[in-house]
Amino acid sequence: MSGPIVIRDLYKKYADNYALNGLDLTIDTGQIYGILGPNGSGKTTLLRIICSLLEMTSGYVRLGNLNPMMDGEKVKSAVGYVPETPALYESLTPLEYFSFVCSVRGIGEDVMERRVRNLVEAFGISDKVDNFIGSLSFGTKQKVAIISAILHDPEYLILDEGMNGLDPRSAKILKDLLQDFASHGKTVIFSTHILEVAESVCNRISILFNGKIVIEGTMEDMRSEMGQKQSNLEDIFLKLTGDEDLKPVIETLKRTLR
Numbered sequence: 001m002s003g004p005i006v007i008r009d010l011y012k013k014y015a016d017n018y019a020l021n022g023l024d025l026t027i028d029t030g031q032i033y034g035i036l037g038p039n040g041s042g043k044t045t046l047l048r049i050i051c052s053l054l055e056m057t058s059g060y061v062r063l064g065n066l067n068p069m070m071d072g073e074k075v076k077s078a079v080g081y082v083p084e085t086p087a088l089y090e091s092l093t094p095l096e097y098f099s100f101v102c103s104v105r106g107i108g109e110d111v112m113e114r115r116v117r118n119l120v121e122a123f124g125i126s127d128k129v130d131n132f133i134g135s136l137s138f139g140t141k142q143k144v145a146i147i148s149a150i151l152h153d154p155e156y157l158i159l160d161e162g163m164n165g166l167d168p169r170s171a172k173i174l175k176d177l178l179q180d181f182a183s184h185g186k187t188v189i190f191s192t193h194i195l196e197v198a199e200s201v202c203n204r205i206s207i208l209f210n211g212k213i214v215i216e217g218t219m220e221d222m223r224s225e226m227g228q229k230q231s232n233l234e235d236i237f238l239k240l241t242g243d244e245d246l247k248p249v250i251e252t253l254k255r256t257l258r
């Protein structure tokens with residue numbers, strides 16, 4: 001049912017500004033794929049186009065045989081999306097919100113109860129499910145957003161900065177969940193600024209810069225392409241996104257603050 005995500009020559013223009021500039025990308029099923037890039041490099045724009053939440057200016061995008069421009073409803077059923085800033089109903093409780101999501105998704109009561117129970121226990125929020133969402137901490141709201149994105153058991157899970165606000169235990173649960181998800185032939189894409197997370201969780205990584213991919217592959221591919229056997233993702237990121245000059249500044253700051 002699912003299939004690879006194939007993107008060719010993708011452009012997105014906002015007013016006079018190209019946020020995506022002829023982007024090519026293939027993400028095979030069963031991958032945990034990391035999208036990295038500095039602020040404003042086009043990560044959210046790319047993810048929203050894949051999810052059929054934003055129209056492209058030109059190009060080719062497919063999720064299996066689904067075209068986000070033509071098959072919006074099917075794409076939305078196949079995808080679970082956690083936006084960078086989830087918009088939740090603050091005056092509902094998480095349980096009421098999960099029930100609302102399940103009714104929109106056509107998920108029956110019994111399946112909903114089982115999935116909700118398992119997920120709230122896994123994320124450690126069983127004691128919060130009857131509180132108003134508006135009263136929850138940032139990290140707990142993030143957990144509610146993640147649970148509501150996976151309740152319908154999507155083929156593709158797309159998280160824009162999905163690790164934001166999660167404590168180490170919840171981040172570990174999410175990493176395990178992503179690995180389990182991918183091991184069942186589903187596909188995970190997530191953008192992050194936390195390079196260690198990308199390095200430890202993702203099978204493959206793309207680094208975006210000015211709306212284009214500047215490097216793509218496994219960590220090993222990237223090291224050999226950069227000709228730097230020992231380098232970590234931070235070194236590669238800084239070199240390719242023009243921020244290498246920051247390194248001496250950071251070192252000076254560290255010495256000053258010591």
Ligand SMILES: Nc1ncnc2c1ncn2[C@@H]1O[C@H](COP(=O)(O)OP(=O)(O)OP(=O)(O)O)[C@@H](O)[C@H]1O
Nearest residue numbers: 014015017019037038039040041042043044045046
């Ligand atoms: N609705 C919009 N209208 C106009 N310009 C936009 C809009 N959304 C994004 N942009 C611009 O498109 C470019 C890419 O933005 P985008 O949010 O995709 O980047 P990003 O890599 O997700 O950034 P960040 O890491 O800060 O979240 C930026 O120059 C941004 O200002």
